[in-house]
Amino acid sequence: MYIYNELDQQLIEQRAEQFRDQVRRYLAGQIAEDEFRVLRLQNGLYIQRHAPMLRVAINYGLLSSQQLRALAEVSRKYDKSYAHFTTRQNVQFNWPALEQVPDILADLAKVQMHAIQTSGSCIRSVGSDHFAGVFADEIEDPRPWSEIIRQWAALHPEFAYLPRKFKIACTGSRSDRAATQVHDIGVHVVNNDAGEQGFEILVGGGLGRTPMIGKVIRDFLPRQELLAYLEAILRVYNLWGRRDNKYKARIKILVQSLGVEDFRNRVEAEWERIKGGELTLTDAYVDRIKADFQPPAYDANAAADTSYAEKLASERDFAVWIERNTVPHKVAGYRAVTLTLKDYLKAPGDLSDVQMDEVADLADRYNFGEVRTTHEQNMVFAHIKQADLYPLWQALGELGLARPVVGTINDMICCPGLDFCSLANAETLSVARQVQERFDDMDYLYDLGDLSLKMSGCINACAHHHVGHIGILGVDKNGESYYQFTLGGSAAEDASIGKVLGKSIPLAEVGDTLQKILDTYVEIRDEGERFLDTVRRVGNQPFKERVYAANH
Amino acid sequence: MPLIIDRQPAADTWVRVDSEEGLKQSGDLLVDFALWLEHADQLKARDGRLGVVIDGDSELDPLLSDLDRLALVAVAFPSFADGRGFSLARMLRQHHGFTGEIRAVGDVTWDRLRYMARCGINAYDVPAERYSDDMLSAFDEITVCYQGAEDDPRPIYRQS
Ligand code: SF4
Numbered sequence: 001m002y003i004y005n006e007l008d009q010q011l012i013e014q015r016a017e018q019f020r021d022q023v024r025r026y027l028a029g030q031i032a033e034d035e036f037r038v039l040r041l042q043n044g045l046y047i048q049r050h051a052p053m054l055r056v057a058i059n060y061g062l063l064s065s066q067q068l069r070a071l072a073e074v075s076r077k078y079d080k081s082y083a084h085f086t087t088r089q090n091v092q093f094n095w096p097a098l099e100q101v102p103d104i105l106a107d108l109a110k111v112q113m114h115a116i117q118t119s120g121s122c123i124r125s126v127g128s129d130h131f132a133g134v135f136a137d138e139i140e141d142p143r144p145w146s147e148i149i150r151q152w153a154a155l156h157p158e159f160a161y162l163p164r165k166f167k168i169a170c171t172g173s174r175s176d177r178a179a180t181q182v183h184d185i186g187v188h189v190v191n192n193d194a195g196e197q198g199f200e201i202l203v204g205g206g207l208g209r210t211p212m213i214g215k216v217i218r219d220f221l222p223r224q225e226l227l228a229y230l231e232a233i234l235r236v237y238n239l240w241g242r243r244d245n246k247y248k249a250r251i252k253i254l255v256q257s258l259g260v261e262d263f264r265n266r267v268e269a270e271w272e273r274i275k276g277g278e279l280t281l282t283d284a285y286v287d288r289i290k291a292d293f294q295p296p297a298y299d300a301n302a303a304a305d306t307s308y309a310e311k312l313a314s315e316r317d318f319a320v321w322i323e324r325n326t327v328p329h330k331v332a333g334y335r336a337v338t339l340t341l342k343d344y345l346k347a348p349g350d351l352s353d354v355q356m357d358e359v360a361d362l363a364d365r366y367n368f369g370e371v372r373t374t375h376e377q378n379m380v381f382a383h384i385k386q387a388d389l390y391p392l393w394q395a396l397g398e399l400g401l402a403r404p405v406v407g408t409i410n411d412m413i414c415c416p417g418l419d420f421c422s423l424a425n426a427e428t429l430s431v432a433r434q435v436q437e438r439f440d441d442m443d444y445l446y447d448l449g450d451l452s453l454k455m456s457g458c459i460n461a462c463a464h465h466h467v468g469h470i471g472i473l474g475v476d477k478n479g480e481s482y483y484q485f486t487l488g489g490s491a492a493e494d495a496s497i498g499k500v501l502g503k504s505i506p507l508a509e510v511g512d513t514l515q516k517i518l519d520t521y522v523e524i525r526d527e528g529e530r531f532l533d534t535v536r537r538v539g540n541q542p543f544k545e546r547v548y549a550a551n552h
Numbered sequence: 553m554p555l556i557i558d559r560q561p562a563a564d565t566w567v568r569v570d571s572e573e574g575l576k577q578s579g580d581l582l583v584d585f586a587l588w589l590e591h592a593d594q595l596k597a598r599d600g601r602l603g604v605v606i607d608g609d610s611e612l613d614p615l616l617s618d619l620d621r622l623a624l625v626a627v628a629f630p631s632f633a634d635g636r637g638f639s640l641a642r643m644l645r646q647h648h649g650f651t652g653e654i655r656a657v658g659d660v661t662w663d664r665l666r667y668m669a670r671c672g673i674n675a676y677d678v679p680a681e682r683y684s685d686d687m688l689s690a691f692d693e694i695t696v697c698y699q700g701a702e703d704d705p706r707p708i709y710r711q712s
Contacts, residue, residue, distance in 0.1 A: 007708065014693060014694045018693045021693070022663065025662075031663075155694065157638065157667040157701050158638045158667075159635070159638070161638065161664075162635060238636060239640075273646075273647055278700045278706055278707060285709030
């Protein structure tokens with residue numbers, strides 16, 4: 001985990017004080033409403049339906065147990081004793097008072113946390129792979145690079161007033177668990193033919209109103225040039241991105257309107273001017289950052305334990321959980337565990353203060369004090385010794401964090417929707433409950449195989465519905481919540497944008513509709529074929545016929 | 553309007569010209585970009601210092617060869633949300649070696665001063681109703697810089 005030095009610490013403390021002064025001047029009438037809006041957004045502060053909402057950065061999804069306890073404490077002291085973990089690996093508080101936000105930021109700064117650029121038209125917190133360091137096929141741990149990008153982006157003087165928000169994700173493996181192809185920039189660690197390590201750079205992915213898959217604009221960038229190249233991309237975007245229409249302001253629209261070639265030429269021309277200069281990364285710096293991400297001290301004898309095999313054989317529920325919610329680790333005798341923040345009939349991604357404290361304790365006891373957040377709104381303990389899996393499973397079960405639903409439609413990704421978000425067009429949380437109630441037979445869910453269900457309450461697509469195998473988008477029809485389905489999306493290395501099934505469906509029929517889609521799949525799938533592959537093979541038509549049959 | 557130059561309140565010696573009439577005045581003229589394009593030769597021939605106002609829409613190429621004739625480039629910030637001026641200023645310094653005054657005009661207020669300064673802008677034309685002497689503290693609110701910029705080209709890993 002990155003260890004802050006004096007300067008890192010000083011920066012976030014100064015930023016918290018700067019915001020305190022901005023709030024003071026705003027409350028004294030010295031900053032107009034619309035201008036303050038921009039300033040508060042750059043510090044993650046929204047004005048929501050009921051109250052302000054504060055989004056705190058969890059950079060590349062990595063938290064220490066101490067930080068998680070601090071989040072629990074903030075939720076107790078300033079909020080309603082819970083927090084919401086988001087699809088961008090960050091955390092949100094839904095009920096803070098504006099006047100108290102500077103104090104919250106000061107408290108968070110004590111544990112090296114901040115809300116810098118978690119919202120607004122600037123470079124947002126950097127996403128990364130929640131299984132970094134776990135799999136043997138990883139080329140390199142992407143988190144040091146994510147941290148290097150974070151530092152470069154933090155309070156960058158040139159790019160604080162971009163045409164629109166800007167999201168970067170970095171991954172170190174061919175398997176894409178960070179949805180890099182739907183980010184404004186995707187950074188992939190790669191090796192070239194000469195065996196040198198560098199980056200493949202994608203630009204122009206994104207969701208929202210005009211979903212697009214990112215395009216490769218450079219297939220190999222020497223590693224020391226990473227920041228110079230990013231600076232060139234951002235400069236081109238800052239100068240030429242559209243500012244007259246917020247729906248056309250993302251970089252994906254610029255790339256589309258210029259064409260990839262022209263866009264690339266502009267970036268490369270700018271890069272030519274600055275490459276080899278001061279921005280060139282130094283080995284000493286990269287090494288210093290990497291040193292903070294060394295693997296923990298694994299137990300060399302972890303695999304010798306026999307209790308794990310015994311429990312697997314004797315306790316079916318435990319074995320099911322292992323099968324669904326854990327993955328093998330490259331270190332023998334270890335597994336990585338997903339904590340499902342999808343408790344039965346609870347809002348996806350929410351944790352109470354008590355749960356946060358307990359998870360922090362478990363992290364200390366079993367996971368080297370580390371917690372990760374995922375863009376599926378879950379958490380990960382990445383290094384669990386096999387002998388600890390059973391007691392951990394029991395403890396998580398008591399906390400409601402061990403539902404064996406990873407990769408099923410019960411592991412639904414869902415934004416807060418109409419209950420909290422002022423931009424929402426439709427309810428989402430009640431739909432999530434409806435789905436959970438309807439589909440609570442685990443054996444049925446397992447039989448369906450890997451299936452991602454993602455639901456957003458409006459076209460802003462915070463839950464990435466376009467890249468769900470099944471996506472649900474909430475729309476408003478004369479004040480009623482309706483839902484539009486898309487099929488065939490993927491956020492992984494085979495990324496694709498789902499296609500709209502047909503006209504939207506009223507709230508009460510979401511469960512039935514889902515059932516019809518799943519029934520169709522079960523009938524027409526080939527042996528062992530994933531839902532996504534079936535949709536890719538046959539298209540939407542068979543699903544469409546079934547879903548809309550009754551209405552004809 | 554109140555003017556800050558190099559972090560100090562300063563008097564404005566420039567006359568802003570946005571019509572052909574104005575070009576006949578003596579003294580230091582700050583000319584809109586379109587006027588400059590049309591009257592560059594005449595302007596270069598006169599006594600007195602010259603400045604040009606540019607914004608994010610200005611096609612700068614014709615200006616670049618004459619940069620050394622300019623004592624001042626004013627970068628317009630049409631609204632506080634328009635950040636193109638930050639890149640324009642940096643490119644004037646970084647790519648075109650402009651060493652004269654770069655002045656921010658338009659929506660120039662407290663909370664952008666530090667970023668402007670880092671991007672190479674050293675003068676700030678602040679609307680009267682938004683000016684206070686207190687705002688000079690904006691430059692020092694944050695003293696840690698991860699990035700190199702025009703105030704100091706060294707990123708954090710090349711400092712010290
Ligand atoms: S998708 Fe829309 S409703 Fe959901 S959180 Fe985002 S902005 Fe709000």
